[in-house]
Each structure stands twice: as structure tokens, then as C-alpha cells.
Amino acid sequence: MIVAAVNAGSVDQVFVLAKHALLARTPDALQPLASAIISIIPLLVVFPSLFAITTVLERKGLGRMQNRLGPNRVGPFGLLQPAADGIKALIKEDVVPAAADQLVHFFAPVIFVAAAFVAYAVLPIGRNMVLVNLNAGVLFFFAVGSVVELSVFMAGWSSRSKYSLLGAMRAIAQMISYEVPLVLASVPAIMQAGSLSTVDIVNAQAGYTGIWPHWYLFTPWGIVGFGLFLIAATAESNRSPFDLPEGESEIIAGYFIEYSGFKFALFFLAEYLGMFATSALGITLFLGGWSAPLGISLFTVVPSYIWFFAKLLGFICFFIWIRGTLPRLRMDQLMGFAWKFILPMALLNIFVTGLWRFLPASPLNSIRWIVCAAVLAAPCVVLSMSLKQKKKLLIRTYHFAE
């Protein structure tokens, strides 16, 4: 067991050790710069590659959900499709509308991508693997996320196109409405960990009772918070069923319709990077970050970053699954859902987290569990019943959905 742990430790820390080894060879004056570069470059390589993998995964997954094959022409099983897409985006003509506000039009995708990348600075992707351990890490994440709204506005406004502007307005309204529940859904985890630092939050979830991990997901407020976070994250990253800002069938591509070639690809990249970043924050807050899901040596031996990326992949698959299943919401449904259901539930969840903290844990853990779950479940049922539409819809029949 101990030998295994030591071996696991060295494999686990291989990147950290490699960085230290590299740093030891650089002159002292350059060390801060070298340290930053060594840490940033992997992020700049890994997450865009993940984006490339996700695009093909998404298209194949969606295809299978619709009983199609998905892309299968470029390379074996269509796996080189992202390369083909990338080359196409690179060699395409970059069209800027004649009426566009040139400077703002140019800076919108740049700021979008920059904000999406900067958010990764505080996300721990493995044990000791975080770019900066900021004291106010979660706040930093949300502050950077709010810059995205501005770049969306810049893109939509500077294009001087009604579709762009409509898309931008929708996107901003949606992002502001769902940023509030996103932040409020993260508050319970911050309260319980007693820190805004992402590393501290992960460390607070480390450790196991028997083989059961101390993730916040396994508490009543954690389940609700995670669910709300997931919904708000889907909306925040403009993904189906909350993809009104893009709404291919109504406003074609929303705020980035007037972009072409590489700038379009940048928007695409930034959207996916934002989705990964929000998912990674969800993992950090509720799923114990990089820690193994079960406290058995078979699992803990696996390096921490592999667990992190496995969880991230799980998130991505879930998002694809949701996208393949749910139809797009209407604007009033979207707003009503945010302000009438998610927001009250998130506020209640914060209250329940306080309750959880102050109820005695040791003798009556199950009673604490039941009390908190009941306090959450009753309003949830009442709210959702009262918001439910009382419309009788005809049953539709499908070819394969018997």
C-alpha cells in the first residue's frame, strides 16, 4: 500500500517535478518568467486540443443520438475532422462588413478568447497543478467570466447587423440572468470550505470516510447546488437547450454571424473553452477537483490530473447528451426559469448550507441529512408544481421511439 502510494505520488507529480527540474536550469533572474511560461504553455496546448477532440466527439455523439454516423470521412473514423475544420477556418477569407466598427469588431473575439483562457489560471487540474493559487480564486473566475458579456456585446454591436445585435442582446440578457444563480449556486461550497481559493476548496473535499469521498456532491445542499450550477453553467456557456443567443434556426449564429474565417473559429474556441472552464469550476466546487471518486488504492493510484480530465470528459459528454435531447427554450421560459425557480432555490440552498453547518454532525448525521433534504425538497416541489404549465399536449409518435 505504501509502496503503491509512493509510486503513485511520483507519477502524480511528474509534471510538477519536470517543471522544477526545468526551472533549476534557468538563471535566477529569469525564473519568474520561465515559471509562468512553463505553466501557461501546457494550458494553451491541452485545452484547445480538448476543444478539437470535443468538436468531433460532439458531432459523432449527436449523430449517434439521431441514428446517424456523424463525421467519418477525414482520417480513421473521422477523427481528423477538427484538423480539416481548422485548416478550412485558417485559409478562409476574413470578411469584415463594410459598415462594421473595425476596431471593436477586431477586439471582440480577441477579448473573448483571452477571457476564456485567463479563467484557467485558478483552476487546479491536478495535485499541486494550478497556475496561481489566488486567495480570491472563485471571485477571479467570475470576474473574468463577466468580461465575456462585454465582448459578446462588442461583437454584436460592432457588426452593424440586426441578427448580431439581437443575438448579443439575447446573450447578454441570458448571461446576466444566469450569472446570478451561477454565483449563488457556488456560494454553498465556498461557505463550507471557508475559502474562496480553489485549491483550498479541493483540499477541503479531500479525504474519505471508509471509501466514500468527502465531496460536497454527497450532501443535500451539494446535490441541489450542483444541479443548479449545472443548469446555470449550461445557460452561461450558451449551450442547448439554452442556446437562444445562437439559435441557428432563428438568428443564424447570433452575435458572431458577421465573423468569418479564423475569427469565427476563435469565437467557437472561446465558447468551448468557457464551457470547459465552467465545468472545471463545477468539478472543483462539488466533485472534489482532482481527487479520486473512491478511497480504494486501485483508484487513488491513478494520477490526479487523469481524474480531473475524466471528470471533465464526463461533463462534456453530459452536455452533449443534453444537447442531443432537449429542444430550445423560449425566451420567457428561459427568464422565468432563472428568476422564478433557480434563483429562489439557490438562495434557499445557501440558507440550508448554514443550517447544515450549525446542526450537530457527530451523533445524528442522518437526521441532519433528512432535515436539510426536506427543507430543500419541499419548496422545490412546490415551486416546480406552481410553475408547471397546465397544458394538455397530444402524444406524438416517432419511428424509433416506440
Add this chain to the structure above:
Amino acid sequence: MIGTGILKGLAETARNFFLSYVSKDRLTTVQYPEQRLPQIEAARNFPFLVYDGAEWDAGMRCVACQICEKECPPKCIFIEKSKDKKPDAVGKPQFYPARFDIDISVCMSCQICVEVCPFDAIKMDVEFDLPTDDRFAGLMLDRHKLSKSNEYYHEIHPTEATAVDTALDAERAKAAAAKAAAAAPKPASPAATAASAASTPKPTEGESK
């Protein structure tokens, strides 16, 4: 219960996802360039010219009457009438198109040319796979490229083609009977055909200019 609809939907897509790897008959799409779905009989795309017999040049039904050219809404048909005459399907000497071009980049597949053709010479094709690397000349189909045999027509639209053939056969029989009947008073018939042939082209030529 709340959210059961969402769960049901998720279960359905998950089932589709996994079963599409198991049962091939779930896959409703085909691998297009290699595999093609059979066209339904009513399919139509761009017009083509029908010819009878083995040689496209000799058997072409079109008599260059230019009705389709005039009726074509986007004006994508260009016809040049021949100077000489050839016997048509019925055996009557007729003009034939010296040039018959359809610009399929302009054609809107409305089928009006087919509706107005009195000679059943132009029909709708089912061929849709016409990519080319030259968007001007490549999409300008001349009369050679346009002409397809009557057998091909039978292949793609069997019912329609049979009806057309029956009508044509009836006409041919009528013409043969008329010919046989007119065989006795010999000098009258060629003069009449020549007169009718000479009178028809004049107004059309005037209009086409």
C-alpha cells in the same frame, strides 16, 4: 413528477446512442457517394431530352419548336433551329435543334418545359449529382449531354414513360394509317406537309430575334 419528461428524453437519446452501434437498421442515413437511396418515381430535378432508338443524334424527339424556350420562366433554355429537316418519331420530316443548351445553374426545376412540350421530347431527370469545377461552362449542358435514351426514361419514370410510349405508338399508328390511306393520291400529301412546315417557322424566327 418533475423532470420525468427530461429523464425520458435522456433515456431515449441514450438508447439511440447505444443501439445505433448494435443494430445497423437503426441508421437511417446512407454513406452517400458510395451508397445511394433509390429515387422515388416522382423525383425530378433538371430536364433532359429523350431520344428513341440507339443513336441520340438521329432519334431525338425534339423538333426545335422553341415553345419551352419561350415558356421557361428563368430563361435558361437556348435553342437554335436547324436549317435542314429530319424525319421525327412519327416519320414526318421536321426541324431539329442544331443547338439545345440548358443552363442548369439558372434552371429552377419548375417542369414547365415538360408541361408545354407537345412532342414529349423534354422530360425531368432524377440526376442531382452534377458537381463541376467550372461553374459557367460546366453547368451549361449542351444537347449531347442532355439527351438520354427512352430506355433510361423508362428506368427512372416507368409509369409516365409507358403512358408516353402508348400515346406515341397510337400517334405513330395513326400516322402510318394516314400514310397508307394517302398512298393512293400521291402528289397531294408531300405538298401539304411542305406548306405546313414552311408556314410554321416564320413567326417563331421573328419572335426569337
Add this chain to the structure above:
Amino acid sequence: MTATFLILAAITVAGTAAAMGLRNAVHCVLALTAGFAGLAGLYLYLGAQFVGFTQIMVYVGAVAILAVFAVMMTHNPGEPEEIFSRFWVWGAVIAGAVFLTLARAIRLAFAPADATPATPAPSTTVQQIGDALMHRYVLPLEIIGLLLTAALIGAVIIAMDPKDDPTLEEDAE
């Protein structure tokens, strides 16, 4: 006076000056966000991490968006394009005089001799800020919460058009 400070100060001044001087109101707000971002950078430079991120979140994420929406909702294409008031010379003179007075007072307050020794940045954790908010400053915090709620409701009520459907809502932070 490090290079970092100078760069951040340049961004801040350029952004805010552009915000007050540009013709197009949307450009003004965008330039203003650059200025606010520079200011946030200055807060970070001065060691006030929490305030810096709050600044970005509130000003770039909320106030700028709100201002941009207000600009677009009140845009009047037929209006004459005069961006400065008739008395802009006097305004500029007053602002300049205020700056010179303040600058002179600041210069006088620091005698060239008493260069304060460079102290290391005080390490302030969010925990300390939270403790202070919950103990010493709990009453102001409650008052601010009340104020924000009142402002939220007030903004919605003021901006609501009485002729319109009363179910229309506006996001106001």
C-alpha cells in the same frame, strides 16, 4: 514608481479620458471599461486582490453593460451631434483648476526628503475581509444590503413604463 504602475496608470488615464472625450456613446462606455480594468489592475498592484476582482465584476460586468443598454435604449438618430455643452471651456477650466489644486496639495504634502521606506504589500486574505465584514462592519453590511435591495426595486419601478405591461422586468444590479 515601477513600470507596472506606470503602464496601469496609462491604461486607466487613456481609457477614462477616451470615455469622456469620444463622440460615439458606446465607444465611450467601451473605453470606460478599459479604464476600469486598468483601475482594477492598480488595485491588484496595490495588494487589494478582493477589491480588484470586485471592481472588474461590478464595473465591467454590470455597470458597463447597464450603461451600454441605456445608451442603446436612448439612442436618438435624429438628434444633432453635439457632444459637449456650450460651456465646455468653463468646464475644462474648472476641471483643470481642480486637478492643479489637488496636485499642488499632494506635491506639497510630500517633502522630497521623507521618502517612505517601501513596505512589503500587506497580505490580506479574503478570510480577514470576511471576518471584518461579519464582526466590525456588520451594520454597514446590512445597510448596504438594504440599500441594494431598495435600489433594485426602485430602479425597476422607475424604469418601468406605466403604459407598458407591468410584468416587464429589467435587470438592475
Add this chain to the structure above:
Amino acid sequence: MTPLEGCLLLSALLFAIGLAGTVTRRNAILVLIGIELMLNAANLNFIALWRYGPHPEALTGIMFTIFSIAVAAAEAAVGLALILAAYRHFRTTNLDRMNRLKG
């Protein structure tokens, strides 16, 4: 020049820019933004004096700035709502043309 002095001078400059905008711009929204700028100049002063002051551990400057940002956000929301209401009445945000009381 000490760092504190640089910060204070920058803050004075920001205040002057905000003041100039407030008194010269015609657009009511930009006047409001000018006021925000002056508030921000004050915030910078608080932070600078907290940082280089004798008792940084007391957190007074930070606390004041946090409250000030909260108040400024509320002020922006209410101010912009007022401008919208005024726009609905006057059909303009040009302050030189909003010159009637009892509207």
C-alpha cells in the same frame, strides 16, 4: 516621487477627468459615468492610503472601497433607470434640452 504620491496624483487626475466629463458632456449617461469616475478616483485614494498607511492590517480602506463600490453600483442602476424615465418623457438624453421643470 513615492508610490503613494503617484497613486494620489493619478487619483486626482481621474477625478479631474470625471469632473470635466460631468460638467461638459451633454449625454446624461456619460454625465453619470463621469460621476462614477469621480467615485472611482476616491476609491483609488482609499486603497492607496490603506496600502501605504501605517495600519494596513485594519482593512479600513478596503472596507470603505467595498462599500463604495456597492453604493456606486446601486447609484448606477438607479441613475440609469432615472435617465430612461427622463428619456421616455423628453425623448432625448441631451441635458441641454432637458430644461423644463414641471415637464
